[in-house]
Amino acid sequence: MTLSLSFPPTRTEALTRLADFVPRAGRDYASQRNYDRPGHRDVSTLSPYLRHRLITETEVLQSVLGRHSPAAAEKFVQEVFWRTYWKGWLEMRPQVWRDYQHGLTAALNRVQTEAGLRAAWESACLGDTGLDAFDHWARELASTGYLHNHARMWFASIWIFTLRLPWELGADFFLRHLLDGDPASNTLSWRWVAGLQTQGKHYLARPANISKYTEWRFGKGLALDVSAAPLSGPPHPPRQALPETQRPDPDRRTGFLLTEEDLSPGHALTGITVATSCVLLGTAGRSPLTVAPAVADFTRAATEDCLNRFADRLGTPAGLFETPEDVADWARAHDLEQIVMPHAPVGPAADRAARAARLLADDGIPVLRVIRPYDSLCWPRATAGFFKFKAHIPAFLKEIAGSKAA
Numbered sequence: 001m002t003l004s005l006s007f008p009p010t011r012t013e014a015l016t017r018l019a020d021f022v023p024r025a026g027r028d029y030a031s032q033r034n035y036d037r038p039g040h041r042d043v044s045t046l047s048p049y050l051r052h053r054l055i056t057e058t059e060v061l062q063s064v065l066g067r068h069s070p071a072a073a074e075k076f077v078q079e080v081f082w083r084t085y086w087k088g089w090l091e092m093r094p095q096v097w098r099d100y101q102h103g104l105t106a107a108l109n110r111v112q113t114e115a116g117l118r119a120a121w122e123s124a125c126l127g128d129t130g131l132d133a134f135d136h137w138a139r140e141l142a143s144t145g146y147l148h149n150h151a152r153m154w155f156a157s158i159w160i161f162t163l164r165l166p167w168e169l170g171a172d173f174f175l176r177h178l179l180d181g182d183p184a185s186n187t188l189s190w191r192w193v194a195g196l197q198t199q200g201k202h203y204l205a206r207p208a209n210i211s212k213y214t215e216w217r218f219g220k221g222l223a224l225d226v227s228a229a230p231l232s233g234p235p236h237p238p239r240q241a242l243p244e245t246q247r248p249d250p251d252r253r254t255g256f257l258l259t260e261e262d263l264s265p266g267h268a269l270t271g272i273t274v275a276t277s278c279v280l281l282g283t284a285g286r287s288p289l290t291v292a293p294a295v296a297d298f299t300r301a302a303t304e305d306c307l308n309r310f311a312d313r314l315g316t317p318a319g320l321f322e323t324p325e326d327v328a329d330w331a332r333a334h335d336l337e338q339i340v341m342p343h344a345p346v347g348p349a350a351d352r353a354a355r356a357a358r359l360l361a362d363d364g365i366p367v368l369r370v371i372r373p374y375d376s377l378c379w380p381r382a383t384a385g386f387f388k389f390k391a392h393i394p395a396f397l398k399e400i401a402g403s404k405a406a
Contacts, residue, residue: 195230285348
């Protein structure tokens with residue numbers, strides 16, 4: 001499948017978009033960001049690049065705050081930190097990701113046995129529900145791999161409360177099609193809309209709000225349930241300790257393992273000499289169903305862009321692997337004594353890397369995770385709701401202002 005021309009999967013494109021957006025990242029963004037307009041000129045469209053860290057949060061924040069004051073850029077800065085917050089929150093509660101996977105399996109089993117549910121689910125995925133705005137967003141997502149953030153909230157709310165479909169099926173639909181599909185942001189945002197994340201508080205899409213912020217593009221088909229109750233679920237699991245960076249031995253024969261979670265891996269290459277490197281792709285693990293070809297193509301091409309940029313530091317390349325068994329075979333074939341990797345947050349890439357680590361444990365080959373300093377700075381504050389986390393943003397920005405853009 002030909003890659004979407006809208007999102008060329010390179011760091012060069014990411015930097016071009018960032019430079020184009022920076023002048024608009026202040027009060028223009030604050031006043032226009034909620035409008036879902038064709039072309040999405042009012043938002044940054046950086047999310048596919050940030051999600052894979054073709055560019056990093058530090059680079060984006062430093063660029064924006066080099067042009068705007070923190071007060072002027074407050075709304076955009078908060079959007080960057082929302083993704084950071086979600087990742088840190090889920091990193092301390094990985095059981096929520098596993099519960100989502102179990103819930104999705106149960107919902108897909110229902111789809112196989114309940115004809116009415118299957119028909120409603122298929123209509124929603126195809127954009128054939130008769131709800132004009134919803135159907136437009138379903139088709140837009142499938143064709144472009146992107147949706148405006150406000151549209152994502154409306155879509156999720158309609159899916160859950162008007163169409164009465166399992167929220168896990170909607171989260172899976174997004175994760176299969178979004179170029180920026182992120183296990184933490186996606187799972188926890190759907191839970192938030194449903195009323196499971198901030199328990200008892202949900203988000204109901206309202207026709208007047210949709211009409212205003214789409215500038216009345218959808219003149220009919222807005223008969224929505226605006227009185228539905230939030231979903232109920234179990235309390236959040238207890239927090240676990242955050243992972244810590246595992247220091248490699250510079251004297252051991254070292255392999256370097258990349259995933260699509262961090263395609264700016266310079267921070268993890270400091271102080272080591274890499275004999276050989278490989279990539280473990282986790283894209284197919286985003287769903288039990290087939291992930292959209294555009295998503296797989298974008299991720300693979302973005303990974304190859306990273307390999308080209310860091311070729312002089314990655315030793316002998318061994319290719320892109322699909323399974324943990326491939327990684328284990330690679331490590332053994334190259335007589336590796338340790339493997340270093342940028343830490344992969346909770347999600348399919350981390351699941352696959354963990355399986356590879358278990359396979360190699362019997363051979364005495366450790367897989368060592370290096371956590372980006374930005375994550376080590378921010379994640380420990382993601383213990384409760386976003387508004388408590390937000391109180392620490394000024395301190396984060398002060399630290400980031402004095403750090404290297406990495």
